[in-house]
Amino acid sequence: MISRGMAFLFLLLTLQSQAFAHGGVVEEDDICVIKVNYLRAHFKIYQPRVSGHEQFCEDLPAAAESVFVMEFMHDALQTMPIDFRIIRDVTGKGRFARMEDIEAIDDLDAATVFYQSATLEPDVYSVVHTFENEGDFIGIVSATNADNGEVYAAVFPFEVGFTGWGYWPLFIGILVLIQIQYLAMSGRLKRWFAKSSPAAILLAAMLLPMSQPSHAGEFIVTYTTPDGPPELNRMHSWILYVESDSGDPVEGADIEVDGGMPAHDHGLPTQPRVTEDLGDGYYRLDGVRFHMSGDWEMFVTIRSDESEETVVIPITL
Amino acid sequence: MNTRAPIIVIAVLAVASAAWWWSENRPPAAWSEEEILLLESLWLESLPDLPPDPTNKVADNPTAVEFGRALFFDTRFSANGGISCATCHQPERHFTDGLPKGVAIGMSNRNTPSIVGTAYSPWLYWDGRRDSQWSQALSPLEDPNEHASNRLMTIANVVEDKKYWRMYKSLFGEAAGVDTMYANIGKAIAAFERTVMPTTSRFDEYVAAVVADDHERQAALFSDDEVRGLRLFIGEANCTQCHNGPLLTNNEFHNTGLINLAGEVPDKGRILGIREVLEDPFNCEGPHNDAARKECSELAFARTGPELIGTFRTPSLRNLENTAPYGHKGQLATLADVLAHYNEAPDAMIGHNEAKPLNLSDRELAQLEAFLRTLAAPASFLPD
Numbered sequence: 018m019i020s021r022g023m024a025f026l027f028l029l030l031t032l033q034s035q036a037f038a039h040g041g042v043v044e045e046d047d048i049c050v051i052k053v054n055y056l057r058a059h060f061k062i063y064q065p066r067v068s069g070h071e072q073f074c075e076d077l078p079a080a081a082e083s084v085f086v087m088e089f090m091h092d093a094l095q096t097m098p099i100d101f102r103i104i105r106d107v108t109g110k111g112r113f114a115r116m117e118d119i120e121a122i123d124d125l126d127a128a129t130v131f132y133q134s135a136t137l138e139p140d141v142y143s144v145v146h147t148f149e150n151e152g153d154f155i156g157i158v159s160a161t162n163a164d165n166g167e168v169y170a171a172v173f174p175f176e177v178g179f180t181g182w183g184y185w186p187l188f189i190g191i192l193v194l195i196q197i198q199y200l201a202m203s204g205r206l207k208r209w210f211a212k213s214s215p216a217a218i219l220l221a222a223m224l225l226p227m228s229q230p231s232h233a234g235e236f237i238v239t240y241t242t243p244d245g246p247p248e249l250n251r252m253h254s255w256i257l258y259v260e261s262d263s264g265d266p267v268e269g270a271d272i273e274v275d276g277g278m279p280a281h282d283h284g285l286p287t288q289p290r291v292t293e294d295l296g297d298g299y300y301r302l303d304g305v306r307f308h309m310s311g312d313w314e315m316f317v318t319i320r321s322d323e324s325e326e327t328v329v330i331p332i333t334l
Numbered sequence: 335m336n337t338r339a340p341i342i343v344i345a346v347l348a349v350a351s352a353a354w355w356w357s358e359n360r361p362p363a364a365w366s367e368e369e370i371l372l373l374e375s376l377w378l379e380s381l382p383d384l385p386p387d388p389t390n391k392v393a394d395n396p397t398a399v400e401f402g403r404a405l406f407f408d409t410r411f412s413a414n415g416g417i418s419c420a421t422c423h424q425p426e427r428h429f430t431d432g433l434p435k436g437v438a439i440g441m442s443n444r445n446t447p448s449i450v451g452t453a454y455s456p457w458l459y460w461d462g463r464r465d466s467q468w469s470q471a472l473s474p475l476e477d478p479n480e481h482a483s484n485r486l487m488t489i490a491n492v493v494e495d496k497k498y499w500r501m502y503k504s505l506f507g508e509a510a511g512v513d514t515m516y517a518n519i520g521k522a523i524a525a526f527e528r529t530v531m532p533t534t535s536r537f538d539e540y541v542a543a544v545v546a547d548d549h550e551r552q553a554a555l556f557s558d559d560e561v562r563g564l565r566l567f568i569g570e571a572n573c574t575q576c577h578n579g580p581l582l583t584n585n586e587f588h589n590t591g592l593i594n595l596a597g598e599v600p601d602k603g604r605i606l607g608i609r610e611v612l613e614d615p616f617n618c619e620g621p622h623n624d625a626a627r628k629e630c631s632e633l634a635f636a637r638t639g640p641e642l643i644g645t646f647r648t649p650s651l652r653n654l655e656n657t658a659p660y661g662h663k664g665q666l667a668t669l670a671d672v673l674a675h676y677n678e679a680p681d682a683m684i685g686h687n688e689a690k691p692l693n694l695s696d697r698e699l700a701q702l703e704a705f706l707r708t709l710a711a712p713a714s715f716l717p718d
Contacts (some may be wrong), residue, residue, distance in 0.1 A: 061683075063594075063683055065593045065596075066596060069593065069680065070591065070593065070680030072681065082597065084599060084683060086600070086683060140602055140606075140643050141605075141640075141644075141684045143599040143600055143683075143684060144599060145594070145597060145598060145599045
């Protein structure tokens with residue numbers, strides 16, 4: 018079984034490679050490369066007034082004059098009009114922002130801090146922008162193929178005024194997850210879970226990756242299983258996270274849970290119950306046990322003041 | 335034994351520091367034969383006679399020189415009547431202006447290059463976007479940031495001045511097409527500019543003393559630091575890779591990784607200049623070239639391609655202390671800044687820095703600077 022930490026790492030990498038498949042900035046053999054669809058250019062950013070000739074690939078240390086340079090590695094870029102836009106990150110996707118997220122922005126101009134309209138640059142492409150503020154930004158480079166009118170784009174999220182920690186927080190997060198996974202496998206987490214305070218469980222829930230969301234009406238339910246993935250014939254607990262479709266956590270809901278195997282027309286062997294409202298939309302569900310392998314469905318019925326909906330969560334053992 | 339140990343340590347330290355002091359301060363070694371040949375190659379005496387300019391039939395005509403000198407200093411050839419060639423190319427500043435970028439009607443795009451000795455250069459401007467002194471002289475007249483005039487106004491200014499019109503007619507005959515007349519005016523200015531040459535500096539006198547093997551005179555002319563600086567210049571510091579010949583320039587294009595000017599994208603330099611000169615209607619291949627048989631080998635064989643990105647023409651180092659600030663955008667304020675830049679040789683923002691880090695000590699940099707100052711000598715040109 019793949020450990021959950023590894024799975025999460027894998028998920029991250031997959032997400033990243035998906036982003037780059039559509040175009041972005043990556044480091045390859047120590048050089049920074051921007052991929053605009055299949056077209057590549059050596060990418061570098063300078064902050065000459067504060068860092069002299071030092072090159073940066075994505076994140077920039079200071080809100081200062083920044084010179085973005087693309088040296089084409091593919092001749093086609095020399096014949097394509099290129100435009101260059103920098104926006105404040107209004108997507109909320111951070112590092113995982115993709116072209117679809119940019120396209121979904123209602124007022125791109127309002128978020129734009131720099132725009133260089135399309136120019137044909139046969140030699141080397143460069144733009145200069147002075148950042149007024151630190152923060153999260155997204156760069157969008159678009160190249161138009163004169164032959165077929167197709168627009169190729171690269172999207173690269175970056176931070177201005179970064180801490181210099183780089184990917185360390187991500188690494189530490191992954192290490193924590195791997196450790197939690199280890200504890201779960203060894204059963205220690207289970208013992209800890211049984212006697213821990215709601216606050217500690219809530220913290221654990223926030224650290225653990227959640228399942229794919231399931232929808233019904235206005236509710237979205239995700240869950241995690243802090244004792245490790247559900248195993249056959251083992252009593253275990255879930256943490257449910259209930260949010261409205263606007264993304265707000267649903268607090269203080271009355272929740273009933275049942276489940277069964279549709280193919281076999283029978284229910285769960287137990288009667289699970291929400292035993293604790295952990296706050297912030299998190300609920301502790303105890304008494305879950307599956308006694309057959311195959312496709313199960315969990316029915317989570319949420320009653321709030323206005324409505325009642327049953328969210329169906331599919332799970333395969 | 336134990337009582338002797340400190341004495342031995344002190345003795346060793348004393349010998350070591352004496353050796354260090356000696357190595358740093360002993361008189362510089364005599365010049366080798368190879369070095370003397372190099373020094374001679376940089377000597378102003380070695381400057382060949384000015385080659386004829388067949389593209390400009392009045393290049394060496396005294397009337398053209400006089401006419402061109404008058405035009406060079408005449409502020410009427412500008413939109414506001416206040417700008418002449420000499421506004422930026424000031425004789426007392428070795429035909430530069432002391433500014434990072436030239437200021438005339440507006441601000442020009444680059445540092446004002448000197449005119450001194452450019453008659454020897456196949457290319458003009460930092461990016462070599464002109465291929466003769468006369469075609470170069472035409473371009474500032476019509477640049478909106480420089481004279482902001484135009485060719486019709488320029489011709490009218492000549493025709494309306496009796497003395498100018500008389501000189502023009504004696505050189506080029508009666509009125510002709512606008513571009514022809516405009517090119518002729520440029521050729522007169524170039525005739526004057528051909529006379530703007532460097533003069534003998536202390537360095538040249540020193541080389542004369544070296545060639546004459548006159549050690550007493552050498553010692554009187556150059557301090558030990560200047561000699562060491564010169565040795566670095568022709569040796570370890572690699573300066574003569576580009577700053578060679580009696581004008582201390584190869585007039586070619588190099589990327590030395592200078593930083594961009596604040597608020598500007600990095601200057602692409604020669605890669606733009608080569609395109610422009612190939613398209614220039616006043617270039618060597620154009621109809622205004624006076625040569626019976628157009629031999630435009632520089633233009634025909636000029637290098638193109640991406641290695642020209644961010645390259646700029648090597649400036650002459652003669653009288654350079656009078657040409658600050660330095661660099662195509664005047665990025666470097668002092669000679670010490672220039673030397674510190676070459677000592678570090680950082681990666682170029684665009685293209686590739688051809689220079690390699692020198693890793694010279696502060697003392698060596700100071701010696702190099704001391705040598706460079708021995709190149710001080712005003713330019714000569716036809717006086718008023």
